[in-house]
Amino acid sequence: MKFVIPAVFVAALVAAPFLPTYYQGLAIYACILAIFATSANISLGQLGLISFGHAAFFGLGAYAAGLLNFYTGMNYWLAVPLAILPGVALGALVGLASLRLSGAYFAIATLVTSEILRLVALNWVSFTRGPMGVVVHRPREKWLEALTGRDFGDLYLMLCILVLALVLFVVSRVNRSLIGRAWVALRDQPKLAESVGIWPLRYKVIAIAMSGGIAALAGGLFVPRVLVLSPDLFSGTLSATALLAAILGGRGAVMGPVLGGIVFAVAPELLRVVDEYRLAIFALLLLVVVRVRPDGLISLFPRRKTVHVRPPSALVEITPRQLPATLSIEHLSRHFGGLKAVEDVSFEVRRGEILGLIGPNGAGKTTCLSLISAFLSPNSGVVRLGQLTLSTLSSHQAAQQGVVRTFQHTTVCMDLSVYENVLIGTHLLLPETTAAAVLRLPAYQQRECKRQALAWAAICFVGLEERANELAGSLAYGEQRMLSIAVALATRPGFLLLDEPAAGLNHTEALVLARLLTGLREKGFTIAIVDHNLRMMMKLCDRIVVLHHGRMLAEGDPVTVRNTPAVIEAYLGTSDEPEKQGATDA
């Protein structure tokens, strides 16, 4: 199965020169649409951002290559790779914007961007010749034609096939690297992504810059087919084509957009009879696909099974990062409107201990955890890690500093396997560049091996090694809770903040969890834990902080806290004779 797709490409390359001219033209168009749809699919499939203006990149690439050739006389085929640059630049800008815009807003912004570029191309007559367009001469390479004995059409088609293969190669390698994992995490569980240290800005910019560059490349390749630069290269119809081809083919798979591109190139020829209604019929087809087969046409083909992971040969121990001795929370306050969720709270988390945060519902425990992990910024007060002020950082930076949290509601990527989920957690272990992910040199392989070993160690530690290949969504609830701890452990946290890890666990599972956390403490991990299971907390924690209505009520070892009258009052209400055992079973 692994060799089917490369074999198809080689076959296509060999067959290309023997096709009649008409079919060559069609195949060229199919390749270009496939490249274009692949580009649209990076933002659509990997980031979940719908772009209605992908023609902006396509047209930019076409105009850049064409105008370079027209004004400077540069060889067209040299101009095409250069034309990728403006696409990348615009993509990076859109990527920056995508941080603030999602869903419909992103779609509108891209639509308007392509419309602006179309109007500029239409009206900057002295440069682009406006609606008349710029005529580009067919960029023949006579020496190559003489050398190979093939005509322009043969060579053009072969080039398009090669470029498509190259694009798919690059995209699929990036998808399966740390970068691709970061994209999926940002799409499915943005909060989880940030909690393990994924910097949204960086990965969104990489994605859309890459998408823009590939679309510009498709645009540059398209010009020798039409031989004229016109503002229509920015048209909404073209944007629609890319988006619809990606959805029609299937956004989940690398080959989906390719299939969609081919269908879009070939079907109009088959639908000649209904000429004017072609696009309407396409739209109808799309509507049907969206309703009936949301995964696109590619889902009709058998899927390649996910590769089963085996335990890596070199096993590693999972260890915490060495960090300053204390995480100190000083006079922290956070208000939501009139609600004082956390008010003047100060305590310390000391290295090597398990600190419990308890309090009745609405006491501000989770808010406190979010403040410490920089998911929220305080209205006043600071969180310090040694010399460093954490509260001015963003959440992914806090994770980079080794302060990692989990979430009250199970937050894992349900469509990924257990192993893939934990691999996301290893994001911070070693830095990686896009180029390294594409080239996969031995050094990269080694780094990936280290990440895999760490992920495996985290999975083994929580006892999920039997289920490593199963989808997170298919796990039992208790196992999903364990998985989210494994993901956090894979970041090698110096300070691990657990938000109600025992919520919904039965008695046996809670015991397992307690054992696990004690094991972590023995390995040198520092843990701050919020939970309502007081029986477990009293046994487990070295120290306990009690919050009530956002304020600190008590702090100390479990026995002291349990006997503090104010704590008993908070849990059980006022009473003339405080019962000393009351707090344990609340």
Place this chain on the structure above:
Amino acid sequence: MELLLQQIANGLSLGMAYALVALGLTLVFGVLHVVNFAHGEFYMLGALVTVLVVKSLGLPYIVALLIAIVLVSAVAWVMDIVAVSPVARKPGGDQIVLVSTYAAGLIIVETVLAAIGPTPIAVSGFSGIVHFGSVVLTMHRVFMFAAGIVMICGLYMLFTRTNFGRSLRAVAQSDYAAKVVGIDVERIKTLTFVLAGGIAGLAGGLIAPIITFNATMGLHAGIHAFVVVVIGSMGSIPGAVVCGLSLGMIESVLSIFLGQHVAATLIYSLLLVTLFVRPQGLFQGALR
């Protein structure tokens, strides 16, 4: 100065069309929590029906206008059944609705293009002119503005004085809470979608005598409506009305100095800047 006043007066009637289209878009977003990318096509269809009824059936303009409202509402109803309500209920539905309504819009435009062709068709509305001091307006523009005001006041009454309006506002605040108190949420959503379609159809029918019908007018109206709705905050009705009228006036005034395309580019850039600087718009606060 006179030219300026004249253009502002002209802009008010154009802005009323923008406001009406944007009103529907913002209503759908506020109540259904989805964005209808085909909304501009309702406006185009409204103009088309008006033009066709007047030209081919020879009926008076005002009758054509009423037929347009009814027919476009019917199209909106069909679109809701096909492309909105079944899709929006799925997980991640708001994203899929973007695509499904976009596809539905394409079907409408391409069908109209294929059947009618790209040539503009003119129709005449009310004849006669009205003087306001030095400003001269055609009777039709005055009628259009008045019709818009009546529509907006009518909607206001509908939202505040009727059971349907109260239910609609409840759904806008929370689907769940509305369901709990026994409101048929799906029905309210469908009716809202149909209402929005009807308003856009009216706007299209009103504008047809002023800008002449062509099949691609929906796309531009759609983008303009997005500009209005985004700047006026998604889901805010006052925002849609105020920004719609302002956009019409700004566009008219700009047309004194700038070409149509340059003005459009400026307006689109304004949208981009707003999106980037203040994505929640200027009139924050949902439909209440």
